[in-house]
Amino acid sequence: MIGWMGFSVDVDLSRSTITWRELDEGVAGRFVGGRGYGVKLIYDELERGIDPLSERNLLIFATGPLTGSMAPTSGRYSVVTKSPLTGTIFDANSGGFFGPALKACGLDVLILRGRASNPVYLNLTDRSAEVLGADDMWGKDTHETKNLIQCRHGADAKVACIGPAGENIVRIAAIVNDDDRAAARGGVGAVMGSKNLKAIVAKGRAKPSVADPDSFGFVVKECNKLLDQNPVTSKALPRFGTAVLVNVMNEVNVLPSKNFQRSNFEGADNISGESIRKRLLIRQRACFNCGIACGRVTRTVRERGEGPEYETAFALGSDCLVGDLDDLAEANYLCNRLGIDTISMGGTIAAAMELHERGLLPEEVNWGDGEKMKELIRLTAYRQGLGDVLAEGSMRLAEKFGSPDSAIHVKGLELPAYDPRGSKGQGLAYATSNRGACHLRSFMVGIEVLGFPKRIDRLSAINKAGLCIVQQNLNAALDTLVLCRFTSYALDEEHYARLLSKATGVTFTPEDFLLLGERVWNLERLFNLREGFTKEDDTLPRRFLEEPLLEGSTKGQVVELEQMLDEYYRFRGWDDEGRPTPRKLAQLDIR
């Protein structure tokens, strides 16, 4: 197997056993790596109905055949598990440098099972793994943990760890690597915490190989050429970071504010990419082998850290009506250090603000109060006071205080930064996402608002299913490699398929590549159906279906989901209840 390292390591933390196995070539051929390989393992191994926070859950770290290679943005890794926030199958991925380091230890897939009796960390070196005590790290934040480990194992050791939020089984806890890069969503950090696993250290010397170096190098050169001339990847993201979208989305009434009660924020410019560049930016930061460099190393009057990105500017900014850029950035820094997903944290605090406004939550949690926000983030990480409820995420918070509609989520996952009433296809993408509300499964905003590859009517609900499905399939396949989503502004399945083929020596046509994504998508769907999810869960918050927006170019709009959903099921080759048909599964070689 060229491209892959050819090994997985299975660590049972309950039994203190470590087993190296050769990678299953059949699985690698059909699911490749990253999200795909992880989904296949989770589907095959997890029994229906297990508690995601029990020792019976698996936590899988997986790289892909392109990880650590010359391919652009090849620094990512996937984390796959059953989510304690959504109950669905879940994958989160992260950039930085940890992915290549993991692969350099001579493995493609790390499987973690069981639960250690005491806090531990896993130390990976060249085809070697050992479980070590982590009592002295427990309670430390993600930066402190990394620093402590690097003092012990060397500055070149790469670390993925949890902060206090993961230790305290906060359902929106993240896994953080390289200080401020995160596999953030779905509570993957809580699963790691439930296993008493504080950190994974990777320090290996193996170098990934590719099957045809000359041809691979040629395809890489062609990909870089496109990335270098694309205005988003060569100008907008490097100059302003992802927050370049704040003013753009605000202008077209897609930027959510006040817990999605509005689609426009008066303070938008103050939290925009332009303002971040002008007021906070120290320097750009790039992940492994990435020429885009969208990361922002920033400084407020009080602190230094990384961010905010667009999603955070929305979640901890406009959605909570926090327009103070320093407060926003510092709230972001806190989430990074405590190990919390900024989107879910913001969405949960916004729900709390709405509950307080409605008189349902007695504690003073007022719109726009940046100081209170930072206090609530700390309380959440340590599950103290109101933070103990916030730690459960917005859905459980809103149910507890008697107003489920105040939680803006799909399948328990808080929405990202695009109001679907101004981008109807994005509404379909949220509703049908296997991991809950997510813009990374299908970024319909890209085609509906930004015009990639061509702009279409964003307010129409007709004939969006095909486009949504192609994107879902493409992105699922991309996550098997594992490359950054931002490359898809410039590249498409043709480039990814050629990269994969030249790296592995196995021919994937662009259509094979999309089929790979479709296979992953359908297997995720089968997992969720097995867990009891139904068509009823493919929905949106009532706010988007029944409450028209009140202002601007999206005034009067709601999402006509039902008609899009029926079309979606037909297009997918599923039955009326959203179940893949035997014929579809046979087409996809899902056994």
Place this chain on the structure above:
Amino acid sequence: MKAGRLPGSSPNWIYGDASVWQEISKFSKKLHDKGFMVSHSGNLSIRCGDKMYIKRRGAACDEIGPEDVIETDIEGDTGSIVLSSSETDVHRAIYKSTSALAVVHAHPPYSIVCSLVYDEVIPMDAEGDYMLHKIPVVTVEKLSGSKELEAKVCETLKSYKGILVRGHGTFAIGKLMEEAYHLTCMLEASCMTRYLVDLTGLGSKRDKTTEYKAW
């Protein structure tokens, strides 16, 4: 779907107020006016779920009205094939074997010339160089509506979004009609540049033929 049912009435198509027939009509006329579709020849189609919309047989490319676009199933024939294009099966096969949501089949002159002269076309112009890298040429014995055409076109479109059929024209696929149209224009521009450069007999100082053969 009953034979002859017309799809023209569905409003709010993804491109705005235009209905499906208007989308096909708009791009059909554009291609006709550029000389990429001659009189009644050439065809465009759009996939919507398990349905396909395609130009009616014998309709003039620059005069497509609501009655000139036929709805038919992707999976199998309906009575509407009595009205639809001779290329319907090729379009249907493309949708069944690729992720395309729109197909443009045109007859651009330089593309046809190049398909008769070369076994593949390596673009020399910058846009073709960036976006296409290589344009394959498919050869078939029977050109229009044959199973051989279906099989070879579909197989090649799995790897390349824009191709030439020798002596026949272009096939381009996209997620949107506009994308497939854009690709058709790129194919023709690249073929024209290649042809004209070769006509000079002077060769190109920016020839990537060797490099891009591996694409």
